[in-house]
Amino acid sequence: LEIQLQQARKMESLGNLAGGIAHDMNNVLGAILGIASANQEAQPSDSDTHRAFEIITRAAERGGKMVKSLLSFARQSPAEQREVNLNQIIREETELLERTTLSKIRLEMDLDPDLKPMLGDAGALTQVLMNLCVNAVDAMPDRGTLTLRTRNLGRDRIEVSVEDTGSGMPKEVLDKAMEPFFTTKEIGKGTGLGLSMVYSTVKAHHGEVALDSHLGLGTRVTLRFPACDSECRPGQAEGDSRAEAGR
Ligand code: ADP
Numbered sequence: 001l002e003i004q005l006q007q008a009r010k011m012e013s014l015g016n017l018a019g020g021i022a023h024d025m026n027n028v029l030g031a032i033l034g035i036a037s038a039n040q041e042a043q044p045s046d047s048d049t050h051r052a053f054e055i056i057t058r059a060a061e062r063g064g065k066m067v068k069s070l071l072s073f074a075r076q077s078p079a080e081q082r083e084v085n086l087n088q089i090i091r092e093e094t095e096l097l098e099r100t101t102l103s104k105i106r107l108e109m110d111l112d113p114d115l116k117p118m119l120g121d122a123g124a125l126t127q128v129l130m131n132l133c134v135n136a137v138d139a140m141p142d143r144g145t146l147t148l149r150t151r152n153l154g155r156d157r158i159e160v161s162v163e164d165t166g167s168g169m170p171k172e173v174l175d176k177a178m179e180p181f182f183t184t185k186e187i188g189k190g191t192g193l194g195l196s197m198v199y200s201t202v203k204a205h206h207g208e209v210a211l212d213s214h215l216g217l218g219t220r221v222t223l224r225f226p227a228c229d230s231e232c233r234p235g236q237a238e239g240d241s242r243a244e245a246g247r
Contacts, residue, residue, distance in 0.1 A: 014180055015200055022070035029067065033060040069193045070180070072124070072201070080121040083232035086160050086225075087111045089126050090148050097133055105140055108147040115150045116158055116227035120205045128201050131194040132162040132221050138185065139166025139219060158227045163220040169213040177211060198223075 040053035094107060129148075136146050144165040153159045169177060176182045178199045183192030198221075202209050207225040 014196075018070050018180055022067045025063070025067050026071075029060050029063050033057060033064070036060060066191060066193075069191060069197060072127070072197055080123070081119055082122065083117045083228065084120045084122045084125060085115070085117050086125070086150055086158065087113075087115050089122060089129060090150065090160070093126055093129050093133070094148065097137075104143045105137060106143075106145045108145055110147065110149040112151045114152065116152055116229070117232055118158060118205070118225045118227055119232045120225070121201075124201045125205070128198050128223070129160070129162065131198050135194055135221075136162055136164035136166060136219070138189075139164050139168075144218070152227065153224060156227055156229070157224055159222060159224045161220055161222040163218065165218040168215040168217050168219055169211075170215055174211060174213050178209070 036053045036056040040050055040057060043050035043053065090109070090111060094109065098107060133146065133148075140146070147161075147163040149159075149161045149163070151159050173184060178195045179192075180196040181192040182196075183190035185192075199209055202223050202225070205225055207223055210222040210224075211219070212222070213219040
């Protein structure tokens with residue numbers, strides 16, 4: 001528990017740091033983007049200067065996207081508090097996945113039809129599941145199985161897990177996987193913000209994250225959230241933040 005607490009504090013201070021940097025960086029990028037795109041438009045479209053400004057604009061836009069994901073990591077509270085059905089989020093999201101990346105990957109779903117709803121931000125939770133699925137797919141470059149499960153845990157919690165039969169993580173990677181900017185992927189492919197965004201969003205929903213990984217066998221990420229009983233009321237899940245964060 002001590003280690004889990006330390007980890008939570010570390011993530012919190014990293015979150016604050018990241019938020020500060022992201023905020024300042026946003027202003028810098030805004031200035032670059034504004035000047036570059038105005039100058040780009042002022043140049044003949046087949047000129048070298050036009051192309052140069054176009055490259056600057058694109059780079060600044062890419063930077064802007066990174067800043068956005070940094071800000072979503074730093075933001076500790078969910079934007080919305082509505083009733084969310086995780087099964088529905090999973091179904092919508094996997095439909096998208098199947099259409100894009102899943103050709104060599106078998107998708108299995110084991111969704112509890114009686115899953116209780118939870119209170120939260122559907123958009124942020126979709127992003128969480130998307131990040132986990134993208135990581136799972138990345139870990140299975142040849143073939144494999146991606147399994148998504150949901151179930152009720154006792155009377156007042158729900159669990160969702162994303163499991164792959166991919167590369168798994170060695171201990172050094174597992175220990176750092178949730179830290180912002182930690183990535184083993186090549187430049188341009190990974191930002192290292194996926195799991196840290198997962199961590200902060202889950203935490204903002206008073207939930208917990210557990211990572212289980214075995215080298216060569218695969219990885220399972222399990223998320224647990226407070227559930228609503230029959231009807232979700234904003235603020236209902238507030239008191240339930242005693243949940244431990246950890247593996
Ligand atoms: P990114 O995906 O951009 O690298 P993440 O924060 O999502 O950033 O993940 C950090 C690192 O954790 C990854 O680079 C990878 O080494 C490891 N990782 C995350 N998920 C998995 C997984 N399902 N299987 C194997 N390794 C993983």
